[in-house]
Amino acid sequence: MTRVIVQSCICALAAGALVACGGMDLPPRVAEDGAIHLSYWQSYNTEEIRVFDELVARFEAEYAESHPDEPPVVIDSEAVPFDNMDQQISTTAQSGDTPDLVRLDYNKIIMIAYGQVAVPLEEIGNFEALFPDDDMLSLRDRFVGAAYDACLLWRLGERHLYALPEQVTCLALMWNRSLFRARRDAIDAEAQRTGLPLSHERPPRTWEELAALGRALTWEDEGRQRYGFGMRESLWFSLPIHAVHGVEVISQDPETGRLSCNLSSSDRAEVLLARLRDFYLGDESGPGFEGGAWSAGSDRTDRGFENGSYAMVQEGSWQLRRYRDVGLDFGVAPIPCLSDEMAERLGIPPEENIPRTNLGGAGMCVLRTAQLRGVDEQALEFIAWWTSPEIQAEWALALGQIPVTLEAQRMLEDQVDERARAFLELSRSAAPMPRVPNYATLENDIYNTSIQLVYSGDIEPSEALRRIARDVNGEILSLVRER
Amino acid sequence: MSTRTLQSLVLNGLLLVLLFIVLMPLLWMMVTAFKQRGQGMNLQVIPSTEVVVELGPTPVPPDDPGERFAPVVFELPDPDRQWSSVTVAGEMNEWNAQASPMRWINGVWTRTFQDLAPGSYQYKFVADGDGWMGDPGNMTDGDPGANSVIEVGDTPTSNIALSEASRIEGDRLLIDLAAPGLSEPLAEVRQPGGEWVPIVLESDGDRWRGELDIADWDLSATHAIARRLRHTISFSEAWSRTYTIDNFRQILTDPDYPFGTFFLNSLVVATGCGLITVILCLLAGYAFAVKRFWGRDAIFWALFASMLIPGLVFVLPQFAIVNALGWRNSYQGMILPHVANVFGLFLMRQYIRTLPGDLFAAARVDGAGEWQVLRTIVIPLSMPIIVTLFLLTFMMQWSNFLWQLIVNSPDSPLRTLPVGLALFRGQHDVDWELMMSGACFSVVPIAILFIVAQRYFIEGLTAGAVKG
Numbered sequence: 001m002t003r004v005i006v007q008s009c010i011c012a013l014a015a016g017a018l019v020a021c022g023g024m025d026l027p028p029r030v031a032e033d034g035a036i037h038l039s040y041w042q043s044y045n046t047e048e049i050r051v052f053d054e055l056v057a058r059f060e061a062e063y064a065e066s067h068p069d070e071p072p073v074v075i076d077s078e079a080v081p082f083d084n085m086d087q088q089i090s091t092t093a094q095s096g097d098t099p100d101l102v103r104l105d106y107n108k109i110i111m112i113a114y115g116q117v118a119v120p121l122e123e124i125g126n127f128e129a130l131f132p133d134d135d136m137l138s139l140r141d142r143f144v145g146a147a148y149d150a151c152l153l154w155r156l157g158e159r160h161l162y163a164l165p166e167q168v169t170c171l172a173l174m175w176n177r178s179l180f181r182a183r184r185d186a187i188d189a190e191a192q193r194t195g196l197p198l199s200h201e202r203p204p205r206t207w208e209e210l211a212a213l214g215r216a217l218t219w220e221d222e223g224r225q226r227y228g229f230g231m232r233e234s235l236w237f238s239l240p241i242h243a244v245h246g247v248e249v250i251s252q253d254p255e256t257g258r259l260s261c262n263l264s265s266s267d268r269a270e271v272l273l274a275r276l277r278d279f280y281l282g283d284e285s286g287p288g289f290e291g292g293a294w295s296a297g298s299d300r301t302d303r304g305f306e307n308g309s310y311a312m313v314q315e316g317s318w319q320l321r322r323y324r325d326v327g328l329d330f331g332v333a334p335i336p337c338l339s340d341e342m343a344e345r346l347g348i349p350p351e352e353n354i355p356r357t358n359l360g361g362a363g364m365c366v367l368r369t370a371q372l373r374g375v376d377e378q379a380l381e382f383i384a385w386w387t388s389p390e391i392q393a394e395w396a397l398a399l400g401q402i403p404v405t406l407e408a409q410r411m412l413e414d415q416v417d418e419r420a421r422a423f424l425e426l427s428r429s430a431a432p433m434p435r436v437p438n439y440a441t442l443e444n445d446i447y448n449t450s451i452q453l454v455y456s457g458d459i460e461p462s463e464a465l466r467r468i469a470r471d472v473n474g475e476i477l478s479l480v481r482e483r
Numbered sequence: 484m485s486t487r488t489l490q491s492l493v494l495n496g497l498l499l500v501l502l503f504i505v506l507m508p509l510l511w512m513m514v515t516a517f518k519q520r521g522q523g524m525n526l527q528v529i530p531s532t533e534v535v536v537e538l539g540p541t542p543v544p545p546d547d548p549g550e551r552f553a554p555v556v557f558e559l560p561d562p563d564r565q566w567s568s569v570t571v572a573g574e575m576n577e578w579n580a581q582a583s584p585m586r587w588i589n590g591v592w593t594r595t596f597q598d599l600a601p602g603s604y605q606y607k608f609v610a611d612g613d614g615w616m617g618d619p620g621n622m623t624d625g626d627p628g629a630n631s632v633i634e635v636g637d638t639p640t641s642n643i644a645l646s647e648a649s650r651i652e653g654d655r656l657l658i659d660l661a662a663p664g665l666s667e668p669l670a671e672v673r674q675p676g677g678e679w680v681p682i683v684l685e686s687d688g689d690r691w692r693g694e695l696d697i698a699d700w701d702l703s704a705t706h707a708i709a710r711r712l713r714h715t716i717s718f719s720e721a722w723s724r725t726y727t728i729d730n731f732r733q734i735l736t737d738p739d740y741p742f743g744t745f746f747l748n749s750l751v752v753a754t755g756c757g758l759i760t761v762i763l764c765l766l767a768g769y770a771f772a773v774k775r776f777w778g779r780d781a782i783f784w785a786l787f788a789s790m791l792i793p794g795l796v797f798v799l800p801q802f803a804i805v806n807a808l809g810w811r812n813s814y815q816g817m818i819l820p821h822v823a824n825v826f827g828l829f830l831m832r833q834y835i836r837t838l839p840g841d842l843f844a845a846a847r848v849d850g851a852g853e854w855q856v857l858r859t860i861v862i863p864l865s866m867p868i869i870v871t872l873f874l875l876t877f878m879m880q881w882s883n884f885l886w887q888l889i890v891n892s893p894d895s896p897l898r899t900l901p902v903g904l905a906l907f908r909g910q911h912d913v914d915w916e917l918m919m920s921g922a923c924f925s926v927v928p929i930a931i932l933f934i935v936a937q938r939y940f941i942e943g944l945t946a947g948a949v950k951g
Binding site for chain 2: 039043046055057058078079081083087092099181201303319322325327389393394415417
């Protein structure tokens with residue numbers, strides 16, 4: 001309820017920014033020290049801040065050198081709690097003291113775009129000068145596609161670029177080699193029973209193999225229950241399996257940008273949900289093997305994988321260092337695709353039946369304040385510099401992250417280990433996330449609650465899909481259509 | 484053993500268990516606050532003296548024997564990190580100063596090339612984007628500005644002595660590590676899809692060397708062989724690798740996380756809220772309990788009914804008012820919206836109503852005015868509930884997050900502790916060690932207040948519990 005109230009208020013507050021802008025007291029374009037100060041709100045962790053400060057000092061020096069006749073630029077970064085960035089923006093929009101630049105989660109960019117707090121980047125004067133060889137659409141080829149798509153949004157029947165990708169995260173299948181070896185006999189037996197090419201030496205390649213391996217890896221180990229698979233309940237964590245099954249939670253008309261949720265009429269979605277339910281409850285092939293990571297009181301997938309409760313989980317690149325540090329013997333593999341039979345049954349052509357993943361991370365936006373102060377060109381220049389391949393490669397190397405530009409990824413491919421390389425490859429096949437103004441409501445209040453009822457066997461998948469489609473169309477997309 | 488003794492033992496045991504359960508989170512918080520960064524979620528309290536270091540994987544050469552596959556490593560020592568970035572440019576990357584960024588690890592900038600053909604390569608390092616320089620450890624004719632040259636052969640190559648020269652040669656996997664100071668390390672390599680296999684290492688000066696016959700291994704589907712190194716350290720070293728006081732030092736000195744300021748702001752806000760709330764509620768409670776005026780009960784119950792509305796509903800109108808008054812980023816904006824506390828009013832009114840009416844009548848007969856009645860009768864007799872209300876308000880405002888977040892902009896110097904603690908929570912990870920260090924500060928005032936005022940607090944909470 002709390003989240004609903006807050007989320008519902010955000011759009012209205014953000015829209016109030018325009019009103020506030022009219023009479024607000026903006027900082028001068030050039031400060032008393034003779035420099036243009038760009039305020040930048042971010043939510044980096046302490047390690048990221050250290051690297052950020054070093055890189056920003058370089059930008060400031062390079063800018064001063066390349067623009068000798070202009071005032072120097074100083075980036076004033078301010079830390080904001082990650083979970084509350086949208087609240088901070090919407091409340092400060094009321095008083096008109098939003099920052100010039102903000103680093104915002106992809107699923108929240110649409111909120112400030114619709115609230116007219118963010119400036120379309122292609123409308124800023126030096127856009128063409130900074131990207132002379134590209135227009136708004138071709139610029140996509142430089143970036144991880146799904147990340148760029150998350151920044152390229154429809155508003156009032158037109159597409160605008162409201163941010164450039166600044167960080168990319170995604171999920172991959174992590175598998176515990178020790179547990180696989182420990183269950184070698186069970187895996188061989190399951191391979192014989194199912195006729196699938198299972199092995200204790202490699203991760204599953206299809207969801208059918210994952211199910212068979214999951215059953216073999218679910219056992220009671222000297223009084224301790226171990227599970228073959230663990231999956232978080234959240235929509236974001238289940239987007240890879242949605243993408244592999246060709247299911248779009250929110251569909252967008254490529255011509256008009258009109259959004260709709262067609263899950264209630266999607267056979268693919270019904271198959272997917274039934275499969276997820278069977279993972280937990282079991283089916284005629286055998287008992288369930290999903291450890292209920294989505295249910296209250298269970299180990300989350302990150303902890304459960306670390307302590308050996310789950311043999312396979314979907315987790316992100318941010319866990320690599322932690323798992324390495326605790327000495328876990330694990331591998332990283334692509335998210336499995338479908339078997340040929342299942343792909344054919346669902347009407348997915350072979351060339352589209354490939355490992356897919358989801359997209360997370362953040363984009364960097366220029367806010368209306370920068371435009372009103374006349375510093376939007378400097379802000380865009382900083383974004384262009386920050387997202388350049390060289391800087392992205394340095395940032396990613398120093399922090400073990402996935403670069404947002406493809407060129408930077410190429411520069412790093414021989415510098416990272418096989419696990420990190422798997423994430424680099426997967427990020428390029430990421431599916432765009434649902435672009436809706438209140439993603440948190442979609443995830444927490446609509447999707448997760450219905451899916452949990454399916455997992456626990458209380459409602460059928462078709463009923464859950466009907467409820468999700470009804471609520472998404474009624475509570476979320478109706479807001480967008482009214483605009 | 485008598486039944487009474489047994490009962491006592493069982494009760495004491497249960498109490499101990501209960502105490503342990505209650506104090507467990509507090510203990511975990513304190514232990515985590517002293518953990519080295521990245522070890523907060525490691526539940527091992529006593530540090531292990533056995534250390535396992537994951538080494539980089541050894542690349543498996545391609546099947547084509549004509550194709551060279553020996554890594555070439557460029558290293559540039561920079562213990563104080565005087566440069567923020569360094570790249571290596573040379574004939575191997577067509578002198579592109581951006582193509583090959585180096586990575587700073589433990590005081591050395593490093594870059595590895597896996598696919599250089601044998602031959603001679605000129606190169607330079609480029610510091611901070613434009614500082615071209617020859618390799619200080621491999622200068623040509625002693626000229627720091629001249630191009631350095633590296634000869635690439637068929638074995639691993641580096642511009643300085645390789646700290647890690649492990650490789651696969653034919654059917655042998657060679658381990659060759661510079662690991663000075665280690666005592667009897669044991670290397671392990673993982674057979675593809677199989678178990679970890681130990682390799683005994685022998686000391687050779689500053690290096691440790693060993694080899695393993697891998698003729699039977701199937702490397703056809705593998706690009707690299709995982710390796711790790713086991714060695715033992717002393718308990719004191721293990722302790723210092725696990726625990727530190729640096730977390731406290733960082734949160735007290737890091738300008739990005741000014742916890743001293745956060746603490747002071749929280750103290751001002753919580754104390755201010757507590758004091759003003761107590762004064763307002765005492766006066767209002769006295770009026771509603773003792774004075775008779777038109778609509779007294781109706782007003783009281785109307786106020787009381789407002790408690791049924793969720794507090795979050797008030798946030799937006801309160802913010803609009805505070806914003807219109809220009810009180811954002813100010814103490815009055817942080818304190819005043821919370822001092823009209825209906826619960827406190829209710830608490831005070833109910834308590835003052837239990838005071839004997841004869842006391843008030845006697846005071847009036849003696850000619851006492853309202854102020855005297857309040858000062859000499861109501862306040863002394865209501866001290867337990869006054870302290871209780873102060874403590875409750877203090878605690879509530881000490882941990883108030885949402886309001887203090889939105890009423891302050893991120894550059895405000897008035898941000899409070901809960902907002903500061905939230906900065907350590909990222910999208911996917913939480914900086915537990917720093918967060919717990921900050922949290923240690925947050926429990927101190929509450930603990931002191933409870934110790935000082937526990938008598939009043941318990942009296943206040945139990946007032947009316949027993950009929951006399």
